[in-house]
Amino acid sequence: MIQRHTTLLALAALLPGAALADTVVTNSGDRLNGTVTSMREGELVLETPYAEVTIPWGEIRSVTTEGNAVVTLKDGTQVIGVVTVTEDGRLSVQPEDAAGPVVFDPAAVTKIHPGDTPEPALKTSGFVNIGLRATNGNTDSESYYGSGEFVARTESNRYTIGFSAIYAEEDDETSANEKRAYGRYDHFVSEKWYVNANMSFLRDEFKDLRLRSTLGAGMGYQALETDDTNLALELGGSYIREDYEDIEDAEDDSSVAARWALDFTQELFDDGMTLFHNHELLKGVGEDNALFLAYTRTGVRFPLVAGLNGTAQVNYDYDDNPQGDNAYADTTYLFTLGYTF
Numbered sequence: 001m002i003q004r005h006t007t008l009l010a011l012a013a014l015l016p017g018a019a020l021a022d023t024v025v026t027n028s029g030d031r032l033n034g035t036v037t038s039m040r041e042g043e044l045v046l047e048t049p050y051a052e053v054t055i056p057w058g059e060i061r062s063v064t065t066e067g068n069a070v071v072t073l074k075d076g077t078q079v080i081g082v083v084t085v086t087e088d089g090r091l092s093v094q095p096e097d098a099a100g101p102v103v104f105d106p107a108a109v110t111k112i113h114p115g116d117t118p119e120p121a122l123k124t125s126g127f128v129n130i131g132l133r134a135t136n137g138n139t140d141s142e143s144y145y146g147s148g149e150f151v152a153r154t155e156s157n158r159y160t161i162g163f164s165a166i167y168a169e170e171d172d173e174t175s176a177n178e179k180r181a182y183g184r185y186d187h188f189v190s191e192k193w194y195v196n197a198n199m200s201f202l203r204d205e206f207k208d209l210r211l212r213s214t215l216g217a218g219m220g221y222q223a224l225e226t227d228d229t230n231l232a233l234e235l236g237g238s239y240i241r242e243d244y245e246d247i248e249d250a251e252d253d254s255s256v257a258a259r260w261a262l263d264f265t266q267e268l269f270d271d272g273m274t275l276f277h278n279h280e281l282l283k284g285v286g287e288d289n290a291l292f293l294a295y296t297r298t299g300v301r302f303p304l305v306a307g308l309n310g311t312a313q314v315n316y317d318y319d320d321n322p323q324g325d326n327a328y329a330d331t332t333y334l335f336t337l338g339y340t341f
Contacts, residue, residue: 021066129338
């Protein structure tokens with residue numbers, strides 16, 4: 001990509017009135033002019049009048065900014081000032097309120113973004129969704145659904161808590177009553193790799209499940225984490241405890257299982273429409289352990305008005321060992337209104 005844009009950028013730098021304030025010099029000697037907009041995922045993004053160029057940080061010999069930039073180091077320190085490069089290849093940041101520059105090795109840099117405002121040490125995000133339906137006539141039915149999630153992210157840690165609940169009646173008889181809560185903790189040991197601890201609690205009255213408790217740990221890989229795209233994968237182990245109501249042939253049980261999980265979101269258009277998919281698979285280990293559980297959530301979230309959004313999604317849950325006369329799989333189609341922050 002660097003070679004493809006080098007000639008174009010060089011010509012742009014010679015145009016009268018071209019506002020190309022920042023300069024990036026690569027290890028091969030190419031000099032690229034434009035505006036440094038960010039440093040993310042180990043890559044520097046340079047905006048030009050013709051294209052956005054992404055340059056791997058390891059390919060960069062020097063960066064010089066005309067205005068202030070916020071430079072974030074691996075230890076979380078943020079330095080604000082004009083960025084230049086020293087003769088020995090180190091980066092130099094001159095803060096406005098300091099007598100001398102701050103000098104450090106380029107390998108210590110994790111992010112760069114233009115401006116005077118430091119990034120917050122704690123970033124939060126989340127959503128709340130609510131849906132309901134009622135019919136009267138030959139069949140009287142009503143159903144309610146709610147879900148929510150809150151995520152707090154620092155440079156090295158991520159905390160997630162969430163819940164979902166669905167309740168339905170048909171002709172005054174309960175046809176669904178499920179509640180689920182979960183929590184996760186991720187500690188990043190590098191830019192992309194993290195260790196993970198997770199837990200979940202599920203109660204499903206209609207399936208005679210008093211409580212299914214899951215406690216797990218493992219490793220995760222943050223393949224992508226940008227404003228538009230998120231992709232995380234996890235692999236580990238879990239301990240599962242199942243307590244059932246007093247029904248025939250239903251036995252409380254505990255199992256050890258292998259766990260695989262995936263979380264993916266992708267913004268489709270600039271208006272905020274987002275595709276999401278996440279799943280968790282649990283497979284019992286051992287010759288006599290037939291346990292297999294799967295939870296998937298797939299859908300599209302799109303903006304409406306006044307900060308509200310709509311969500312159309314499909315939930316698919318599978319239990320390879322249902323108790324009593326319960327089915328193996330449940331598929332739920334949902335349309336909800338909510339708020340994302």
